[in-house]
Amino acid sequence: MDTVSGDGDDMVLTPPSKALWAAELPRAAWTVATWWRHRPALAAAPRGDGRTVMIVPGLFNTDRSTAVMRGYLNRIGYRTSGWGLGRNRGVRTVGVEAERLIARVESLAAAGPVTLIGVSLGGIMARLVAHRRPDLVRAVITVSSPYAGSPKATNVWRxxxxxxxxxxxxxAVVLRSDAIAGPLPVPSTAIWSRSDGLVxxxxxxxxxxxxxxxxxGHLGVQLKPEVLIAVAKTLAG
Structure with missing residues (x-):
């Protein structure tokens, strides 16, 4: 997989290869078809402590895309919520400074800070909320979220x-992106894959x-049993 070009100070991160990009749909289908095989490992994951967890979907996705993850985390002992804001179209949905998302997190934080899990663009938004209102956020978990480098090192920037x-x-977008990439004031975990075909x-x-x-891969990463188990272990850590 070609991930960089140049060397030394001239090293530039590049988008995933066309081969990985082309493999995204077959890999997502395989994850769904073989999901049942992983039920024992999923059931053996650490149990939850009842905390409130919000899951933020990826670009152009809704809460339907995170239903499996939410259901799984509910079953192992968390109070899990979707973001409740419809389709994720970036600032068109949440506002430039994620005002609508912050209001949603604030509504869930009456009993204490909320753990945010964000998939792809959703993870970038979760980090923005944590930077803006760390008092509302217990921790952030990002899943395949390209926050730490040039967005053009993806196949989806257009x-x-x-x-x-x-x-x-x-x-203004560059400045906000740089701020999001900065160290968070709350604990954070980034779940990532070097074989991702989109970012x-x-x-x-x-x-x-x-x-x-x-x-x-990237498509359906939030359904991947390995990812669900990684999330469960992170929450219990």
Whole structure:
């Protein structure tokens, strides 16, 4: 897999290869078809402590895309919620500073800070909330979220611009992205894969937080049993 070009100070992270990109749909289908095999391992994961967890979906997805993860975490002992904001179209949905998402987190935090789990773009948004309102956030878990490098090291940056109406070279967007990538004021874990076909896995984690590498594509990553178990272990850690 080609993830970088150049060497030394000239090293530039690149998007995943066309082969990995083409393999995304077959890999997602395989995950669904073989999910049943992993039930014993899923059942053996650490039990939850009843805390409130919100899961933020990825680009152009809704809470339906995280139903399996939410159901699993509910079964092992967490109070899990979707984000309740409909389809994720970036700032068009949550506001430039994630105002609508922050309001949603605030409504869930009456009994204490909320743990945020974000898938892809949802993880970037979760990090923004944690930077803006750390008093509301207990911890952040990102899943295949390309927050730690150039968005152009992905195969979806044009789709992002089209769906959100934001241009990645807009100085305001660059400034916000740099702030999101900064060390969080709450504990963080980044779940990532070097075989991701849509985003370069190397921009999905950093040295400031804990990182867990998995073997997964991007589409349906939130359904992957290995990812669900990694999330359960992180929550129990």
């Amino acid at each position: 789709a992002f611009e089209w769906l959100t109406g934001e241009r990645l070279d807009d100085p 370069n896995g190397l921009i999905c984690h950093d040295a400031a937080g804990h990182a867990v590498e998995v073997r997964s």
